[in-house]
Structure formats: C-alpha cells, structure tokens
Amino acid sequence: MINFYAIKAIYRFEMSRTYRTPLQSFASPVISTVLYFVVFGSAIGNRMTPIDGISYGAFIVPGLIMLTVMTQSVANASFGIYFPKFLGTIYEHLSAPISSFEMVIGYVGAAATKSAGVGCIILAVSFLFVPLEIEHPLLMIGFLFATALCFSLLGFILGLWAKDFEQLNVVPTLIITPLVFLGGSFYSIDMLPSLWQTVSLFNPAMYVISGFRWAFFGVSDVSIAISLLSLAIFAMIFFAIIWRIFATGYRLRQ
Amino acid sequence: MSAVVQIKNLTKRYGDGKLALKDLSVEFMRGEIIALLGPNGAGKTSLISIICGLTTISDGRVTVDGFDIQLDYREARSLIGLVPQELTLEPFETVMGTVSLSRGLFGQAPNNDYVEGLLSRLSLWEKRDSPIRELSGGMKRRVLIAKALSHAPKILFLDEPTAGVDVDLRRDMWRLVKDLQAEGVTVILTTHYIEEAEEIADRVAVINEGQILLVEDKHVLMNRLGKKELLIELSDSLIEVPQGLASLGVRLQNDGRQLSYSYDMATEKSGIPEVLGALKAEGIGFSDVHTEQSSLEDIFIELVAER
Numbered sequence: 435m436i437n438f439y440a441i442k443a444i445y446r447f448e449m450s451r452t453y454r455t456p457l458q459s460f461a462s463p464v465i466s467t468v469l470y471f472v473v474f475g476s477a478i479g480n481r482m483t484p485i486d487g488i489s490y491g492a493f494i495v496p497g498l499i500m501l502t503v504m505t506q507s508v509a510n511a512s513f514g515i516y517f518p519k520f521l522g523t524i525y526e527h528l529s530a531p532i533s534s535f536e537m538v539i540g541y542v543g544a545a546a547t548k549s550a551g552v553g554c555i556i557l558a559v560s561f562l563f564v565p566l567e568i569e570h571p572l573l574m575i576g577f578l579f580a581t582a583l584c585f586s587l588l589g590f591i592l593g594l595w596a597k598d599f600e601q602l603n604v605v606p607t608l609i610i611t612p613l614v615f616l617g618g619s620f621y622s623i624d625m626l627p628s629l630w631q632t633v634s635l636f637n638p639a640m641y642v643i644s645g646f647r648w649a650f651f652g653v654s655d656v657s658i659a660i661s662l663l664s665l666a667i668f669a670m671i672f673f674a675i676i677w678r679i680f681a682t683g684y685r686l687r688q
Numbered sequence: 689m690s691a692v693v694q695i696k697n698l699t700k701r702y703g704d705g706k707l708a709l710k711d712l713s714v715e716f717m718r719g720e721i722i723a724l725l726g727p728n729g730a731g732k733t734s735l736i737s738i739i740c741g742l743t744t745i746s747d748g749r750v751t752v753d754g755f756d757i758q759l760d761y762r763e764a765r766s767l768i769g770l771v772p773q774e775l776t777l778e779p780f781e782t783v784m785g786t787v788s789l790s791r792g793l794f795g796q797a798p799n800n801d802y803v804e805g806l807l808s809r810l811s812l813w814e815k816r817d818s819p820i821r822e823l824s825g826g827m828k829r830r831v832l833i834a835k836a837l838s839h840a841p842k843i844l845f846l847d848e849p850t851a852g853v854d855v856d857l858r859r860d861m862w863r864l865v866k867d868l869q870a871e872g873v874t875v876i877l878t879t880h881y882i883e884e885a886e887e888i889a890d891r892v893a894v895i896n897e898g899q900i901l902l903v904e905d906k907h908v909l910m911n912r913l914g915k916k917e918l919l920i921e922l923s924d925s926l927i928e929v930p931q932g933l934a935s936l937g938v939r940l941q942n943d944g945r946q947l948s949y950s951y952d953m954a955t956e957k958s959g960i961p962e963v964l965g966a967l968k969a970e971g972i973g974f975s976d977v978h979t980e981q982s983s984l985e986d987i988f989i990e991l992v993a994e995r
Contacts, residue, residue, distance in 0.1 A: 451780070
C-alpha cells in the first residue's frame with residue numbers, strides 16, 4: 435500500500451513554495467542564462483570557430499541548460515528537505531504514516547519538476563538568441579528530466595546531511611558548480627590539452643552534459659549509451675545512500 | 689476500559705549515552721485523558737516522541753490499538769495526532785496550506801467540509817488564508833492543534849499544551865480536550881503544570897528520571913496521598929496554643945488569629961471531633977472553620993522526594 439495522498443501533499447506543498455517566490459524560482463536562473471548568452475554567445479561567440487560544425491552560440495545551449503538544471507536541482511532538493519529540519523516541522527513527516535520512499539518521491543519529484551521547468555524556460559529563451567534544431571527532441575526531454583531527478587536525489591542527500599546553512603551551501607559552491615563548469619558546459623573536451631581530457635573523464639558531470647548535447651546535435655564527447663548508463667548509475671548510488679540514511683535514521687531520528 | 693496504548697519495558701538510550709527511559713511500562717486506556725506529570729528532563733517528551741515515531745526505540749515494545757509502532761507503523765501512526773511543544777510551523781505557508789499538508793501526510797483524501805469545521809472550531813477559519821508568520825503565538829498554537837486533528841486521530845498527544853499560553857486559550861484548550869474525549873478520542877498530555885493535570889485529567893502518571901513512579905486515578909491519588917488541613921479562624925487572637933490543643937498537634941498561625949490542624953485522609957480517624965471538643969473545653973471562640981486540601985503539586989513534590 436502506498437500513501438499517495440502523502441506524496442501528493444508533499445509535492446503540492448513544495449511546489450507552492452516555488453509559486454510564492456517566482457523571482458527566486460524562475461526569474462533569477464533565466465536572467466543569469468540570458469547574461470551567459472549575451473557574453474559567451476554573442477560577444478565572445480562571434481570570434482569562436484564552430485565546434486563540430488555547430489556555431490558556438492548554439493553549442494553552449496545544452497551546456498547552459500545542464501548547468502542550471504544540475505545546480506538548481508541540488509539547490510531545490512537540498513533546501514526542500516533541509517528547511518523543515520531547520521524549522522523543526524520535520525516532526526510531522528516523521529510521525530506520519532509514510533515510508534522513506536514516499537517522502538523521497540514527494541520532495542525529489544517537486545525539486546526535479548522545478549529545475550526541469552526552469553530548463554525548459556531557458557531552452558525557450560535560447561531560441562530568441564540562436565537558431566536551434568534539436569535532432570532527438572524526445573530523448574532531449576527525457577534526458578532533461580532524468581538529469582533533474584538524478585541531481586535532485588543528490589540534493590536530497592545533501593539536505594539530509596547538512597547541519598546548517600553553511601554546509602548546505604558549501605557543497606554546491608565547492609563541488610557541484612566546479613564539476614559542472616569543468617564538465618564541458620562551454621567547451622568540447624577535445625579542446626583541452628590531453629592531460630585535462632583524461633582528468634575530465636573522472637568528472638561525472640561531463641557524461642551528463644555530453645549526452646544532453648548529443649540529443650541536440652548528434653555529436654558528443656562520449657557515446658550516448660555511456661551517458662545514459664552513467665546517469666542510471668548515479669541515480670542508483672544516490673538512491674542507495676538515501677535508503678541507508680532512512681534505514682539508520684541518520685540525522686533524522688535520534 | 690481497554691488499553692489503547694501499551695508500553696512494555698521501554699528503554700531509550702540516546703547516542704550520547706544518556707538514559708532517558710528505564711524499562712518503562714504503562715498503559716493508556718481508551719477514551720481517557722491522562723496526564724504525564726514530571727519535572728523537566730523526566731522523560732515525558734522522550735516517551736511521547738517514541739510512541740509518535742520521532743525517536744527510535746532502544747529496547748521494549750509499544751503497541752497502539754494492537755499495532756506495533758515499528759512493524760505496523762502505518763496503522764499505528766494513522767491513529768495518532770501530535771501537538772508538539774515548540775511552535776514549529778513554516779512561516780510563509782498559509783493556515784489552510786499547512787493543515788492540508790498534514791491531512792495528506794496522514795493519508796487522508798482532501799475533505800473541505802471537515803477542514804472547515806475543524807478550523808471554525810479552533811477560531812481559525814477567518815485566518816485560513818493568512819501566512820503563519822502573521823499570526824499571534826496563541827493562534828499558532830491553534831494551528832498546531834488543527835494540524836494534529838486534520839486526519840481525525842483516535843489518540844491525541846499534547847506535549848506541554850499550555851506552556852506560555854494565556855488564560856483564555858488555556859481554558860479553550862481544556863474545553864476542546866474535554867469535547868474530544870466526549871467524541872471518543874484518547875488524550876495524552878504532558879505537563880509540569882500541576883493544575884492542568886488536576887483540572888482535566890482522569891488519571892495521572894507521575895514520571896521522573898525515566899521511570900513511572902505511579903499511575904493513579906486523579907481523585908484516588910489525591911485521596912491516597914492528600915493531606916488535609918483544618919483551619920480555625922479565632923474570634924480573639926491567642927498568644928500560645930492551650931495545652932489541650934497542643935497535645936493534639938494543633939498549631940497557631942497568622943499572628944495568633946488562626947489555628948491549624950493537619951490530618952491524613954487515608955486514616956480512618958481524622959481527629960477532628962477531638963480538636964473541636966478541645967476547643968469547647970478550653971472555651972475558645974471561633975468565627976469560621978474550613979479545610980484545605982493539598983494540591984497535586986504538594987503530592988508530587990512529596991513523591992519525588994520519597995524516591
């Protein structure tokens with residue numbers, strides 16, 4: 435028996451937080467992406483040679499979407515579960531007849547919806563700046579949501595683990611953002627010296643960005659199969675960690 | 689009456705080694721109002737937290753209406769509503785939003801009529817669309833109660849319900865608790881306000897240092913342990929207690945205007961006729977006679993001191 439009402443209640447509650455703060459939820463990621471387009475796409479991009487036959491302005495679109503989706507997923511999901519812990523309102527979830535699985539679906543589902551939604555908005559905005567043709571639109575959408583889910587799981591772990599706002603911010607700033615930036619958001623791995631190409635192979639974000647770019651243009655740093663596989667592996671690892679956290683009550687139940 | 693919550697040999701040891709509950713066993717009866725009475729740190733909140741699922745069990749077993757709180761947690765928790773001690777609420781959420789969340793979390797389909805009735809009953813209906821941060825402390829307390837009752841629980845836990853609450857709200861809450869009892873809800877409240885237990889509880893469980901010292905019907909408890917005091921207001925003040933009264937244990941107080949005599953309600957012979965007889969024999973006039981009963985507070989202090 436699954437407590438569907440609980441999943442729905444958590445999901446709706448989390449989504450209502452988004453609608454209460456439209457500026458923070460939607461406007462700020464869109465504005466920062468527009469700035470990237472202006473700086474990298476228009477100003478610098480005009481002087482860049484096309485990569486794999488794709489204009490630089492178009493080339494960075496998948497990277498920019500991934501940059502936002504990954505960071506927003508982590509931020510949304512970590513805040514979503516950390517805030518009730520911080521306020522103490524988590525008592526209600528702990529006393530409710532819900533399983534950890536249902537809680538994860540509600541929180542991670544809402545966080546992923548938000549960040550995937552922002553990703554779609556950015557995609558729509560990018561059509562205003564560059565001519566774009568998407569080779570595999572269905573795969574692209576699927577990949578977008580899968581990435582949002584996967585990184586929301588990671589954010590959920592972060593939110594469960596964090597003891598204060600400092601810890602909540604330090605992981606995205608010091609780990610997630612650098613990984614995503616260095617994962618080929620703005621360049622192809624081929625453009626790097628060979629040493630750094632090898633280093634990049636250890637960057638999980640690279641596999642995700644490469645796969646997403648393949649859905650757009652049919653070209654990628656690593657094969658799409660490897661990208662899909664790594665996304666599935668990340669999701670499984672994150673889920674296993676969450677399952678372990680709930681099983682032991684770590685930082686939730688004394 | 690049958691037991692609705694059964695706690696057997698419950699032990700709670702926290703990660704830091706602190707032993708909060710020591711092999712505690714107690715039963716709460718269906719439809720009663722029971723007060724868990726004890727000083728701060730006695731283990732009241734630990735006990736409630738375990739039953740409600742906030743804290744893990746170190747050893748022992750708890751069943752709620754026959755459902756094991758660990759094995760059948762869904763069934764057990766569905767029956768329970770919890771009003772926490774602290775005013776823990778999302779400040780930006782509306783009253784309606786947070787109550788709807790609670791109802792959903794407990795697996796209930798939305799029911800506008802029920803929620804409207806509940807909010808009206810708690811004088812919150814007018815505030816249903818207000819963000820919680822705009823509410824007064826008393827209103828927030830009402831919201832917590834509304835959340836706890838949002839799924840119509842059979843058992844309601846109130847953790848220090850009237851701590852820092854004004855007199856009006858306290859009266860309202862006591863009335864609500866009585867009403868809920870009339871509807872068949874079992875109410876378990878923790879308190880260190882003795883008058884609260886005295887006012888609304890049917891039974892009192894005294895808890896100290898992680899153990900139940902006793903569980904007793906409130907009136908039986910007062911009778912069993914209660915001391916009464918006979919107070920005699922004198923027509924003319926005395927300088928000292930006459931010999932015939934002093935030998936009975938009568939004391940003089942209030943600048944010689946009042947005599948007092950303590951007696952135990954448990955003993956068969958109160959000694960009152962002897963005192964009144966001695967008054968007459970000594971020829972002492974008095975204007976009024978009345979008695980005072982020791983409060984639960986006195987009883988409690990005595991109990992804790994005994995251990």
